[in-house]
Amino acid sequence: MIETTLPILIENLAVTYGDHRVLDGFSLSAPAGSVTSLLGGNGAGKSTTLSTLLGFVKAQAGSISVCGIDPGAAPDDARRQIAYLPENVALYEHLTAVENAQYLLALSGGKQGRAPIVEAFAAAGLQERAWDQRLGAFSKGMRQKVAIAVALLREVPVLLLDEPTSGLDPRATADFNALVLAVRARGTAVLMVTHDLLSAADIADRICFLEAGRIVEDVTARGEDRFDVRALHARFAVAAQRVAA
Ligand SMILES: Nc1ncnc2c1ncn2[C@@H]1O[C@H](COP(=O)(O)OP(=O)(O)OP(=O)(O)O)[C@@H](O)[C@H]1O
Numbered sequence: 001m002i003e004t005t006l007p008i009l010i011e012n013l014a015v016t017y018g019d020h021r022v023l024d025g026f027s028l029s030a031p032a033g034s035v036t037s038l039l040g041g042n043g044a045g046k047s048t049t050l051s052t053l054l055g056f057v058k059a060q061a062g063s064i065s066v067c068g069i070d071p072g073a074a075p076d077d078a079r080r081q082i083a084y085l086p087e088n089v090a091l092y093e094h095l096t097a098v099e100n101a102q103y104l105l106a107l108s109g110g111k112q113g114r115a116p117i118v119e120a121f122a123a124a125g126l127q128e129r130a131w132d133q134r135l136g137a138f139s140k141g142m143r144q145k146v147a148i149a150v151a152l153l154r155e156v157p158v159l160l161l162d163e164p165t166s167g168l169d170p171r172a173t174a175d176f177n178a179l180v181l182a183v184r185a186r187g188t189a190v191l192m193v194t195h196d197l198l199s200a201a202d203i204a205d206r207i208c209f210l211e212a213g214r215i216v217e218d219v220t221a222r223g224e225d226r227f228d229v230r231a232l233h234a235r236f237a238v239a240a241q242r243v244a245a
Pocket residue numbers: 017022040041042043044045046047048049
């Protein structure tokens with residue numbers, strides 16, 4: 001049987017904080033094995049979209065589903081389908097990288113021995129000497145590698161990234177982007193909120209601009225050149241200005 005349920009399907013969503021409507025008529029879908037990049041000015045509602053997919057924020061209208069599950073009605077079930085990397089990954093400073101992975105996997109109901117964890121660390125490019133070090137001295141790039149290794153081990157169908165490359169140097173950004181493509185190749189639907197237009201242009205299949213509560217631009221990668229980054233930047237700057245006004 002062919003699986004037809006989309007990992008991410010959002011239709012006509014409305015989300016309000018008090019009397020402030022942040023999302024309004026917002027629609028977005030993402031198939032398996034894809035990277036969708038969500039761009040928009042500060043305060044446009046990008047993180048709110050992720051919070052709604054995670055079931056932390058409830059929608060007032062429209063529909064939202066994660067692999068066919070409504071996160072508003074069944075947040076725990078929806079979260080089991082999702083790996084989420086916030087901008088600053090929260091890990092336990094006093095635990096080693098391996099211990100962090102074991103603990104986080106246990107929290108999400110899975111148990112892993114050392115071998116698959118260090119295999120995932122190696123795949124994520126975390127150097128061997130860091131595997132048994134406490135997290136206290138880790139750079140942001142190293143933390144991202146631990147977190148994405150855990151995501152790889154959970155083999156979830158949906159990966160949500162909130163500004164994952166902010167604060168990473170160009171080399172760490174390139175490494176991270178390569179990892180995201182590896183996750184995509186495993187059939188995961190990746191939704192990446194970012195201000196990093198270059199990364200979006202490098203790895204996204206689709207770039208969506210969020211403005212005034214809804215997607216106002218939806219651009220699909222085409223051919224070898226993929227995206228016209230200058231044109232995207234010009235549109236993005238205008239959209240961001242309108243949101244700030
Ligand atoms: N818990 C909350 N309670 C009230 N208002 C909120 C809450 N979270 C976000 N907002 C408001 O909702 C709007 C959208 O915020 P959100 O964080 O989703 O935007 P964003 O696009 O992720 O912005 P940025 O690029 O600055 O991270 C903003 O005006 C913000 O102040």
